[in-house]
Amino acid sequence: MSPTFRFAVNVTPKAGILDPQGRAVEQSLSHLGVGGVSAIRVGRRVELTVEASDAAAARSVVERLAGELLSNPLIEAFGIEQLGAASSLVGEAAR
């Protein structure tokens, strides 16, 4: 069995793209009495486990998924993080 690697893909709206969820969070802040918070952007975070021969091969699978399935390249940017064994889903990642 090949080793498994756990990654996170962070998808965020590109600068200049309207972000209604971010605006909604900003409007909620006054109800909580919180000031000094700005530039809120709301995106998605997808965590996944990839079985591959090595970390580089696993990352290339994640890059393809991030660009083709998990983000809309017209309006969103993505970043990829490799997670350690301390992932919140260690049990599932090891299955």
Place this chain on the structure above:
Amino acid sequence: MSPTFRFAVNVTPKAGILDPQGRAVEQSLSHLGVGGVSAIRVGRRVELTVEASDAAAARSVVERLAGELLSNPLIEAFGIEQLGAASSLVGEAAR
């Protein structure tokens, strides 16, 4: 003016909580011809700028928001990252 700090809050479904978006992504993988990917969890990523006297004070604001506004503690866990000046929103963060 106080310095500003940029953070990300990663909100993910707790282990054992149903994650229909994650299931949907898994079902899409076969259409892309991608194998070896499992344990997909879909959550949110919120990036925000906090103006505060120091990084510790800024982080405590973020912790409060993460627990009270950005996540549902019954079904979601959150993690906080401090982002560097290389954030995708440097221009807005500096405003």
